[in-house]
Amino acid sequence: MSSELISVKNITKVFGKVIANSNIDFSVNAGEIHALLGENGAGKSTLMNMLSGVYTPDSGSIFIHGEKVHFSSPKDSIKAGVGMVFQHFKLVESMTARQNILLGQNNKLFIDEKNTSNSINEICEKFGFNIDLDKYVYDMSVGERQNLEILKILYRGADILILDEPTSVFTPQETKKLFNIMNRIKEQGCAVIFITHKLDEVMEVADRITILRKGEAICTVDKKTTNPKNLTELMVGKEMDLFIDRVEYKPGDTVLKVSNLNVLGSDNVKLLKDVNFEIKEGEIFGVAGIAGCGQKELCEAITGICNIESGKIIFKGQDISGKSSKEMMKNNIAIGFIPEDRLGMGLVGSMNIVDNLMLKDYKNQKGLLLNRRPLIEKAKKLVEKLEVKTPGIFYPIRYLSGGNIQKILLGRELSLNPKLIVMAYPVRGLDINTCYTIYNLINEEKQKGNSVLFVGEDLDVLMKLCDRIMVLNSGNVTGILEAKDATKEKLGMLMVSNADKGGDNYDDTAC
Amino acid sequence: MQIRAVIIMMIRLAKRSDISNKKSMQIRIAAIILALLVVSIFLAILRLNPIMVYGTMIKGAFGSPYNIRQTIIKAIPLLISALGVCIAFKMKFWNIGGEGQIMMGAFGASLIALNFPDMSKPILLILMFISAFIFGGIWAFIPSFFRVNWKTNETITTLMMNYIALKFVTYLQYGPWKDKAALGFPKIPNFSDNATLPEIFGVHIGWIIAIIVTILVFIYLNYTKKGYEISVIGESENTALYSGIDIKRAALGALFLSGAICGIVGFLQTSGVSHTLSVEITGGAGNTAIIVAWLANLNAIAMALVSILFAALITGANYIQTAFGIPQSAALILQSTILFFVLGSEFFIRFKVKFASKEKKAEEVA
Numbered sequence: 001m002s003s004e005l006i007s008v009k010n011i012t013k014v015f016g017k018v019i020a021n022s023n024i025d026f027s028v029n030a031g032e033i034h035a036l037l038g039e040n041g042a043g044k045s046t047l048m049n050m051l052s053g054v055y056t057p058d059s060g061s062i063f064i065h066g067e068k069v070h071f072s073s074p075k076d077s078i079k080a081g082v083g084m085v086f087q088h089f090k091l092v093e094s095m096t097a098r099q100n101i102l103l104g105q106n107n108k109l110f111i112d113e114k115n116t117s118n119s120i121n122e123i124c125e126k127f128g129f130n131i132d133l134d135k136y137v138y139d140m141s142v143g144e145r146q147n148l149e150i151l152k153i154l155y156r157g158a159d160i161l162i163l164d165e166p167t168s169v170f171t172p173q174e175t176k177k178l179f180n181i182m183n184r185i186k187e188q189g190c191a192v193i194f195i196t197h198k199l200d201e202v203m204e205v206a207d208r209i210t211i212l213r214k215g216e217a218i219c220t221v222d223k224k225t226t227n228p229k230n231l232t233e234l235m236v237g238k239e240m241d242l243f244i245d246r247v248e249y250k251p252g253d254t255v256l257k258v259s260n261l262n263v264l265g266s267d268n269v270k271l272l273k274d275v276n277f278e279i280k281e282g283e284i285f286g287v288a289g290i291a292g293c294g295q296k297e298l299c300e301a302i303t304g305i306c307n308i309e310s311g312k313i314i315f316k317g318q319d320i321s322g323k324s325s326k327e328m329m330k331n332n333i334a335i336g337f338i339p340e341d342r343l344g345m346g347l348v349g350s351m352n353i354v355d356n357l358m359l360k361d362y363k364n365q366k367g368l369l370l371n372r373r374p375l376i377e378k379a380k381k382l383v384e385k386l387e388v389k390t391p392g393i394f395y396p397i398r399y400l401s402g403g404n405i406q407k408i409l410l411g412r413e414l415s416l417n418p419k420l421i422v423m424a425y426p427v428r429g430l431d432i433n434t435c436y437t438i439y440n441l442i443n444e445e446k447q448k449g450n451s452v453l454f455v456g457e458d459l460d461v462l463m464k465l466c467d468r469i470m471v472l473n474s475g476n477v478t479g480i481l482e483a484k485d486a487t488k489e490k491l492g493m494l495m496v497s498n499a500d501k502g503g504d505n506y507d508d509t510a511c
Numbered sequence: 512m513q514i515r516a517v518i519i520m521m522i523r524l525a526k527r528s529d530i531s532n533k534k535s536m537q538i539r540i541a542a543i544i545l546a547l548l549v550v551s552i553f554l555a556i557l558r559l560n561p562i563m564v565y566g567t568m569i570k571g572a573f574g575s576p577y578n579i580r581q582t583i584i585k586a587i588p589l590l591i592s593a594l595g596v597c598i599a600f601k602m603k604f605w606n607i608g609g610e611g612q613i614m615m616g617a618f619g620a621s622l623i624a625l626n627f628p629d630m631s632k633p634i635l636l637i638l639m640f641i642s643a644f645i646f647g648g649i650w651a652f653i654p655s656f657f658r659v660n661w662k663t664n665e666t667i668t669t670l671m672m673n674y675i676a677l678k679f680v681t682y683l684q685y686g687p688w689k690d691k692a693a694l695g696f697p698k699i700p701n702f703s704d705n706a707t708l709p710e711i712f713g714v715h716i717g718w719i720i721a722i723i724v725t726i727l728v729f730i731y732l733n734y735t736k737k738g739y740e741i742s743v744i745g746e747s748e749n750t751a752l753y754s755g756i757d758i759k760r761a762a763l764g765a766l767f768l769s770g771a772i773c774g775i776v777g778f779l780q781t782s783g784v785s786h787t788l789s790v791e792i793t794g795g796a797g798n799t800a801i802i803v804a805w806l807a808n809l810n811a812i813a814m815a816l817v818s819i820l821f822a823a824l825i826t827g828a829n830y831i832q833t834a835f836g837i838p839q840s841a842a843l844i845l846q847s848t849i850l851f852f853v854l855g856s857e858f859f860i861r862f863k864v865k866f867a868s869k870e871k872k873a874e875e876v877a
Contacts, residue, residue, distance in 0.1 A: 303753075305749075305752055305753060324755070325752060325753060325754070325755040326755035326756070326757055327755075328755070329754075329755040330755075337753070339749075339753060341749070343747075344747055344749055344750070345747065345749040345750050345752075345753045346750065346753060347750065348742070348743055348746045348747065348750055349746065349747075350746055351742070351746070355739070358739065359743065359750070359754045360754060362736050362739060363736075363755065365736070368735050368736060368737070369734055369735055369736070370734055370735060370736055370739055
């Protein structure tokens with residue numbers, strides 16, 4: 001093997017109580033494309049942010065070209081030859097390609113047009129870029145913008161490129177072009193680190209693959225010695241035994257029926273594509289998928305927070321498609337919602353428990369004034385029943401721990417006796433005891449005959465807790481499995497197989 | 512280069528995850544004390560004894576019943592306009608158009624006062640009040656309508672509305688409303704006696720209105736559904752959406768109220784203080800109100816205290832002007848220095864400054 005360009009030893013990074021990276025070892029050689037593979041929250045981005053100087057590691061060391069480095073800003077890392085292309089491009093729209101490349105590069109007062117143009121053109125030729133340097137960024141397509149980002153980094157002398165999920169918004173043709181450039185860069189003896197969770201792309205361009213799971217580097221494998229199935233297994237890990245009680249599933253009538261649901265994002269990209277499913281009474285319906293595959297939109301479409309493009313949502317025989325959250329509350333549609341962003345959407349951080357309970361209650365009160373008295377009682381009961389640790393019910397909730405905040409949110413939603421409760425990542429970031437409290441509460445609801453739509457990321461939990469699991473992949477439903485038939489491999493395959501291409505070129509990813 | 516890098520390394524900023532109200536008040540008070548110290552240096556340069564100057568200022572603001580009355584007259588417009596803009600601020604809507612809203616409120620009051628000078632006093636005053644209230648409200652409603660529908664930047668539009676209001680009144684003063692009895696001097700006629708506010712304890716009854724508005728705004732923000740809704744919107748629009756609040760309607764309503772309360776100031780200043788409309792009617796209250804509202808942390812009761820303090824600064828400054836023969840701008844410097852420090856202290860409320868330990872410094876050099 002050729003020489004190591006970058007090597008990371010024992011790197012650890014902790015955010016509050018969350019260990020994002022723990023003792024990671026990892027190295028990249030000159031002239032290779034190295035893929036970093038892992039689920040969301042596996043620690044890929046944290047690791048790359050440390051390599052590009054955005055974060056500083058808590059412990060461990062980074063060696064570049066065999067020299068130990070200390071980055072305190074992205075400027076240091078680019079000086080050392082590491083350049084990162086972020087998922088969201090860092091370009092100035094109202095400037096031309098050339099201006100963007102030169103931005104912040106020249107400390108002199110004037111720009112030496114001739115020399116810089118020559119050196120930019122040289123790089124373009126060397127790596128096969130086809131960019132009009134005088135085009136304004138706002139006129140560029142996503143693919144062109146990304147090429148420009150890469151060119152910018154190469155111009156700054158980087159020989160290690162980090163691409164963070166570069167193909168997430170690409171058409172197949174654009175992806176092909178990008179891979180060509182990546183190969184050219186590789187031929188020049190530079191290294192490319194490629195963050196992704198698309199297995200087919202990994203198999204196409206990568207030389208070696210490092211798999212991260214839950215903040216740890218599981219292993220590095222050579223592409224020649226592996227296959228997609230093997231990679232999926234490494235990515236999701238072995239099945240774990242969880243002590244979640246299983247409540248017997250006695251499906252009743254249909255509570256929620258979603259048919260041909262389409263949701264558009266802000267830039268007219270379809271975020272949900274013809275989604276169909278049904279939830280029965282007394283069913284826990286799981287939703288799995290890589291983050292950002294439409295889970296948020298699904299939850300918000302059902303609860304009337306985001307607009308739908310087309311399709312029908314029927315709740316207990318009532319058509320609620322296109323109804324706003326306000327109309328739903330007025331008509332007493334009994335759907336509870338635990339949003340992913342608890343303080344940003346479900347609760348108000350600066351308010352106390354009583355005022356937060358009021359959020360779903362004050363509309364039913366008569367008159368212009370608020371009546372806090374009944375809610376004080378309710379707050380006391382909630383604190384007692386769910387064992388919320390707080391200095392008092394008049395204490396702003398944002399000072400509480402994540403688990404206690406979640407208990408308040410869940411307690412409020414359950415107290416309204418919903419027939420269906422939609423939960424987006426209800427146990428994310430919570431300690432294990434709170435997780436079990438929440439699993440038990442979910443099972444209690446099931447026992448009462450209520451239904452739950454559970455969007456989760458931990459496949460073990462989904463398989464133990466849910467009755468059926470639907471997999472979302474780039475806004476498509478790639479499968480709905482009975483939990484008893486589901487395995488981590490099956491789910492993993494549905495999550496990462498290429499949903500858009502229909503698997504025509506990539507039969508090795510079929511499952 | 513090496514040395515510079517080390518110096519940069521020594522100071523590290525960490526975002527404070529959260530800060531208690533007590534701690535943030537402490538930081539703000541420390542900022543005021545620092546401002547006073549800095550101004551002391553400035554006064555010392557002018558060869559004045561800072562302690563004597565500050566002492567005289569206090570005497571000037573509160574030293575006699577007359578001085579106290581002057582301070583209160585100055586505090587009324589500050590307090591009411593601060594209460595007005597604070598409703599918008601609670602919603603994180605940056606209404607910096609207090610000046611224009613006061614101006615239009617004053618116009619609304621004058622419109623009635625000049626057209627019906629002989630109407631009976633109570634009815635005339637009530638009509639003037641209502642007209643000022645509506646005109647002030649509309650002046651805030653217009654930019655907020657654009658904001659909620661087309662996301663225009665309210666900081667700019669509310670500010671621009673100030674100039675429109677100002678130029679409009681200038682036009683009236685030099686044009687259609689020019690006093691024919693003033694021998695060519697560009698002024699608007701004085702109000703009739705019936706359009707003049709009565710006095711209680713030597714101060715126009717605006718002070719009673721100020722107390723009532725303070726209590727009402729306090730109740731509005733803390734004990735009404737609408738007030739609750741605007742705090743939710745201010746904290747997180749997503750949460751508002753989630754809980755089924757009609758954001759557009761709540762925002763437009765609150766903004767109308769915000770401007771309308773500023774409009775009341777216009778009524779009080781024309782009817783109670785200057786007895787006519789002029790381009791100087793606001794006295795800068797709409798801008799100072801922004802500072803008052805922030806210093807009081809958007810708390811209605813605290814705003815009453817802060818506006819009295821600010822008014823004391825103004826009357827105190829007028830007093831030292833004659834006592835020491837220094838220009839009033841010296842007092843304005845004191846005011847703006849306090850503002851500078853307090854706004855600067857927001858940075859320290861948000862970030863914690865850490866100095867890296869010596870050992871770490873050594874390591875960086877090595």
